[in-house]
Amino acid sequence: MEVAQETLTAPAATETVQVSGSVALLEALIAEGTDTIFGYPGGAIMPIYDALFDYNDKLNHILVRHEQGGIHAGQGYARTSGKVGVVFATSGPGATNLVTGLADAQIDSTPLVCITGQVFAHLLGTDAFQETDVINITTPVTKWNYQVTDATEIPEVIAKAFYIARSGRPGPVLIDITKNAQIQLFDFAGYKPCDHIRSYRPKPIVRTQYIDEAAALINNAKKPFILFGQGVILGSAEQEFKAFVEKSGIPAAWTILGAGAIPTDHPQNVGMLGMHGNYGPNVLTNDCDVLIAIGMRFDDRVTGRLDKYAKQAKVVHLDIDPAEIDKNVKSTVPVWGDCKETLPLLTAAIAKKEYPEWLAKFNDYTKQEVEAVIHNELNPTTPEMTMGEVIKQLNEITKGEAVIVTDVGQHQMVACRYAQFNNTRSNVTSGGLGTMGFALPAAIGAKFGAPNRTVVAIIGDGGFQMTCQELGTIMQSGVDVKIVILNNRFLGMVRQWQELFNQRRYSFVDIQSPDFVALAAAYRIPGKLIDDRADLTTALNEMLSTPGSFLLEVMVTKENNVFPMVPQGCSVSEIRLK
């Protein structure tokens, strides 16, 4: 046994070294490949932060301005890098501030390991200062959570945490560590990653019988249709997916989290599904004969009314999570498995085909949608700018190569509809939870996760004000994030619903904003406000060519609506163009 030391290089498995729980934690994080941590200190996590002081060269800690910002940054990092996001927070209020982000990561299957400090073990359950029952609060919004009260548990628990967060259907894990366990010294015998938990089956053995049945359905189909979601991206199966799409010749449409899994301009990519998705993919869902759902979960925003959803179609559902199969839409053939494994098998089993007439039907609908909606949105004749034209301009300048991080609201739907994604892991948005305030911190994390890519956050005037304190994080860390605020002076999406469904009773959606550019300036971030179309291209170019972060506020039409729209409670074929 060696003498205690502050930091250590991973010891050989046979040696043991006396370390504190905090040092063991940091060594474990490094062993798992962590390079960046988003966090905020406090009393109950001080020993970990104290240990972190000596790990400056190995672990880059980003001090956020609010724990919600920290966890959204962790999500952004995970989404662009494909790695596990790591977040630190203290006990009590620090931990509870993570809840929104945990719920968001849970529903969007984002791999995270959150570490929260907790009061001393002997104080648990006594209403001690800043004690909260974090385990129970976070149980419904984590894939797994665990409270550590003894330092000797730390290496194994962290190994499990990473394994669970990233394997199978990924998700957030929270580890709550009492202060005594952070301080306690113990014999650390090195770190062993976890690759098996007795009670946990991340991946099934793929059953070829289902592959054969699925292939038979697909080969006999006249009007097959592919719906793809984030499962393709989470499974790193983009190549396998492309091969399947191209051999099968089947038109494919995406959920917002699936965007970018194949390039937006791929000839078989027929657009976006769901409430504000494209016209053709929605209507033709109720026309196809075989529906092939890949790594998507038939969210109600995608399906609209379930009892009128694709009733005519035979359904093939590929998913890694058996709980998703038959949950909302009954499948004819369930293909349970990791799509990285199932897709190549399916591709091998199907015939090479093309469906020119069927594909043309999608194109007919696209034409109608262009005439009724898209043309006016992208080439408006009104004096005021539209959200769509801003996205279109941005696209042309970035050539579809940027990572687009969106907040929640009209601008989100417009960005997802009109942004071009040439690459996977380019669309970072809060899909399942729809969390306003997501974009600014997520964009910070997205840039750390993909440092060589341009990251542009598209945010509404409402959502920006939910987490705008993270401008401080941008200032201090020097991260390069381009921020576009699409200011319609309304909580636009709610206003749209009030206009369409509540007889224009605009109840508390008229929101005032500060001088965003001055606010950015207060954080030493350059910015600009434009309200004239003539300035748009120049301003976007200025934003993109300015080194470091930049805030561009664009005044857009106050009362513009996002169409098409499947009204709540309607079927996908009742999608409205106006």
Next chain:
Amino acid sequence: MSEPEEKQEFNITVYTENQIGLLSRIAIIFTRRKINIDSLNTSPSEIDSIHRFNIVINESEDVVRKLTRQIEKQVEVLKVYYHTNEDVIWQELALYKVSTDVIAEKVSVERLLRENGARAVVIRKDYTVFETTGHREETDNLINILQPYGLIEFVRSARVAIIKDSDGFNRKLREFERLEPGEDVIENEYLNQGQKVFTM
């Protein structure tokens, strides 16, 4: 599966690691869907370190199937099965406390015990405790009989159920312990068997 399914009693059997917090993880799956748990029993199983939950709910099979998948998704849950009452042998235990004076004076105790399959567990000067085991109607029956004689206290356990068509969990567990378990454990029974699911 097109016509809405009838609700009926289902016995859900869950094999889990013995882990703090798991009860609330499992309970949340029911409360979140506003499903009432009629009976819940948890205890160590025949296998060291493995716990067994017996949960009874009154729901349609479709709902039960979805619930069991959500339960099985929990990291520390090894396996979940569900069965109708016909597929299991089940018992509940009931204890009845009555005044010894009253019961000795007014009731033919012997008849009472014989006819209801009851046993006296404790006989004290002040009170006597009887026990029966059986289905709900059977244990209810004795309440009705004793109520007129001043039943002081009554308690009934959760249901425990043994699955008729089961080879037990020992062999399955060994599969779970392997890094590369065989199809038997890893395969998804409900996908494999369509509607006829969760047999052991």
